[in-house]
Amino acid sequence: MDFLNGLVAFLNFVFVPGLAYGAQLAIGALGVTLIYGILRFSNFAHGDTMAFGTMVTIAFTYLFQNLGLSLGPLPTALLALPFGIAGTALLLLGTDRLIYKFYRQQKAAPVILVIVSMGVMFVMNGIVRFLIGTEDRSFLDGERFIISARAFKEMTGLQEGLAIRTSQGLTVLTAVVVVALLFWFLNKTRTGKSMRAFSDNEDLALLSGINPERVVMVTWLIVACLATIAGVLYGLDKSFKPFTYFQLLLPIFASAIVGGLGNPLGAIAGGFVIAFSEVTITYAWKKVLGYWLPESLAPDSLVQLMSTDYKFAVSFAILIIVLLFRPTGLFKGQSV
Amino acid sequence: MTVNIRNIALFSIVGLLIVGTGLVQGWNSALLILNMGLISAIMALGVNLQWGFAGLFNIGVMGFVALGGLASVLISMPPTGEAWSGGGLRVLLGLALGAGTIAAAILTQKRMQGRARNWATLAVLVGGFFLFRFVFDSAVGAIESVDPASTGYLGGLNLPVLIAWPVGGLxxxxxxxxxxxxxxxxxxxxxxxxxxGIAEIIIAVLKNEDWLSRGVKNVIGIPRPVPYEVDLQQDAGFIERAASFGLDPTTASTLYVKFLYGILFAIVLIILLWLAQKALNSPWGRMMRAIRDNETAAEAMGKDVTARHLQIFILGSAICGIAGAMMTTLDGQLTPGTYQPLRFTFLVWVMVIVGGSGNNFGAVLGGFLIWFLWIQVEPAGRALMDLVTSGMSDGYWLKDHLQASAAHMRLLTMGVVLLLVLRFSPRGLIPEK
Structure with missing residues (x-):
């Protein structure tokens, strides 16, 4: 019984939040890794792209709420998501036409593109703050829990409850669907294959008649989808605050690099590695260990390896360890 | 020759902008902009050393600046005797244990062979971590319980704050x-x-390690290298001199203090600029640029690229640390909560790119100009919004929204300036020769 209670506490406080956070990071990292693979630069504006997409989705969510539209138990934000994606796609295609295209034609060094993306980051950050302000916003509605802690306790008779929030369930479900669609697209469709060819060897791809502008456009469209979905899921799970989204840049990049930059499979693995490490290292294990260890060994302190404020340090430490021992990441990524 | 005239003209324009601020918004604001402009110019010099000379892409400026700020606390604040006797030595012992663990782990990894190597390293790390936490946690508890409302930290060495500037660099x-x-x-x-990542970690440490920096409770009242306004206002000689300029003592004292800071900062900037120019034109500087332009060729010529990179990375970061210590001295307080990457890292990058990477004078110019813009865009944005919304009736939601959002014009403007410069004048206002 004690073992089961401990297991439930572990699932409730470590596994489920880690799984949801990992899925959010994975979708974010997929966007970063795709841009790196096709456009060959690290996009520092990705966090703010996510914020922008979420902002548009929030605006439509409020609109639908005012019109009385809803999805019943599911959050209205799902209904608004396609509009958020469309808005982000317009923004990204516009940015590409106005800004990135010039440097691509100049064949500028990747590091110049990174600096350009810093400028884009400033502008997007400014736009988001200008339009929606800097305060915390929650836009989750509908049913809050799939299983609430109390219902679980009544069902099983255990002391510990297992709560699964709707947002967490949605996150994992969406992540599976998104990843499946993305891999189907990259591996089975003509456009997807041409994208992979372009990523592997640009010159050869051009020689075989692949239109680079089309590949770039499709990439931005996919990135718009991924960034908005990641941003909205994160916002539903926690809350929306522009500065937090900017700070997500570090764990997202860590995920993409740990998995191997430019490798989609790696981005997903990296997302979960980073998320679970963050959660396990900053979680106070007292409760779980109290159940699992014999009474004489039960801990007095919190058994928290690091305070939650150091979660950046965790992503960072893992990043460094992986880079030192496997410079191309867990899955073989590109190295330029 | 024409280049020189152009440069002088550019610097004069920035000078005129600051003087203009003095005439329109008062000399106090102008001196504030000048002082922070001097500090920004020093930060830009540091980044320019790394990026302009060596092509190193450092976006952790904020962390180095914050470390400089920590130095001014640790050097100039009075020590908290009770905290030191309560847990001071134990904290140091704990830190030594932590450092020893890492060193031991590296040694194990290097010396041991075979399959046991990684397990042994892991064992050393885990064992060391628990030992470290055991010693460290109790000491931290003891220190932070000493009068937490006003101290609760170890304090500093009670030395003159000017010493903190080079120490911040260290x-x-x-x-x-x-x-x-x-x-x-x-x-x-x-x-x-x-x-x-490291910049975020440094800020997290400053925010959370209360025994070291009081965390988000902030350290206030850091001693000054210049006299206090209140003392000046009571100094008969000073009042007399102020009167001879036609100023009342209060205004005169604030101006005088800011002016003294300005002199101190200008001295540091001139020394660093002189050194950076010397370095740029020395064989060492030429080697750096050779490495930047073609690493492979430089390596083939027998240059140790990694060692040179490390060298210039340290030098550039040290300059940012000095600037950070100066800034905390000017503020008179360390507030870890106010360090934000957009303001302390990316803004410095805008300065370097706009001013002209690879050119020290360019970086300095960029520092002054962008800082001026950063300060002035906000009132300008507000004025613009007032103009735009002047036709709308009071209380109309759009008017309120636009006026409340004017503060966010800053980031937008900086981004647009950076993108425009990158597109139309990628080498900056004062390009590298």
């Missing part, structure tokens, strides 16, 4: 050594992410 240099040792061999993108 702190930043130490951190840069550690980062450089691990991350400089990697690609440029990875170095960028590594520096971004």
């Amino acid at each position: 702190f930043a240099a130490g951190a840069a050594w550690v980062i450089g040792k691990t991350a400089l061999g990697l690609r440029s993108d990875y170095l960028a992410i590594a520096t971004l």
Whole structure:
């Protein structure tokens, strides 16, 4: 019984939040890794792209709420998501036409593109703050829990409850669907294959008649989808605050690099590695260990390896360890 | 020759902008902009050393600046005797244990062979971690319980705050050594992410380690290198001199203090600029640029690229640390909550790119100009919004929204300036020769 209670506490406080956070990071990292693979630069504006997409989705969510539209138990934000994606796609295609295209034609060094993306980051950050302000916003509605802690306790008779929030369930479900669609697209469709060819060897791809502008456009469209979905899921799970989204840049990049930059499979693995490490290292294990260890060994302190404020340090430490021992990441990524 | 005239003209324009601020908004604001402009110029010099000379992509400027700020606390604040006797030595012992663990782990990894190696390293790390936490946690508890409302930290060495400036540089240099040792061999993108991460970690440490920096409770009242306004206002000689300029003592004292800071900062800037110019034109500077332009060729000529990179990474970071110590001295307080990457890292990058990377004078010019814009865009944005909304009736939601959002014009403007310069004048206002 004690073992089961401990297991439930572990699932409730470590596994489920880690799984949801990992899925959010994975979708974010997929966007970063795709841009790196096709456009060959690290996009520092990705966090703010996510914020922008979420902002548009929030605006439509409020609109639908005012019109009385809803999805019943599911959050209205799902209904608004396609509009958020469309808005982000317009923004990204516009940015590409106005800004990135010039440097691509100049064949500028990747590091110049990174600096350009810093400028884009400033502008997007400014736009988001200008339009929606800097305060915390929650836009989750509908049913809050799939299983609430109390219902679980009544069902099983255990002391510990297992709560699964709707947002967490949605996150994992969406992540599976998104990843499946993305891999189907990259591996089975003509456009997807041409994208992979372009990523592997640009010159050869051009020689075989692949239109680079089309590949770039499709990439931005996919990135718009991924960034908005990641941003909205994160916002539903926690809350929306522009500065937090900017700070997500570090764990997202860590995920993409740990998995191997430019490798989609790696981005997903990296997302979960980073998320679970963050959660396990900053979680106070007292409760779980109290159940699992014999009474004489039960801990007095919190058994928290690091305070939650150091979660950046965790992503960072893992990043460094992986880079030192496997410079191309867990899955073989590109190295330029 | 024409280049020189152009440069002088550019600097004069920035000078005129600041003087104009003095005439329109008062000399106090103008001197504030000038002082922070001087500090920004020093930060830009540091980044320019790394990016302009060596092509190193460091986006962790904020961390080095914050370390400089920590130095001014640790040097100039009075020590908290009770905290030292309560847990001071134990904290130091704990830190030594932590450092020893890492050293032992590295040694194990290097010396041992075979399959046991990684397990042994892991065992050393885990064992060391628990030992470290055991010693460290109790000491921290003891220190932080000493009068938490006003102290609750170890305090400093009670030395003149000017000593903190070079010490801030040393702190930043130490951190840069550690980062450089691990991350400089990697690609440029990875170095960028590594520096971004370390900066966040440094800020997290300053925010959370109350025994060291009081965390978010802030350290206020850091001693000054210049006299206090209140003392000046009571000084008969000073009042007399102020009167001879036709100023009342209060205004005169605030201006005088800011002016003294300005002189101090200008001295530091001139020394660093002189050194940077010397370095740029020396064989060492030429070697650096050769490495930047073609690493492979430079390596083939027998240059130790990694070592040179490490060297310039440390130097540039040290300059940012000095600037950070100066800034905290000017503020008179350390507020870890106010360090934000957009303001302290990316803004400095805008300064370097706009001013002209690879040119020290360009970086300095960029520092002054962008800082001026950063300050003035906000009132300008507000004025613009007032103009735009002047036709709308009061209380109309759009008017309220636009006026409340005017403060966010800053980031937008900086981004647009950066993108325009990158597109139309990628080498900056004063290009590299």
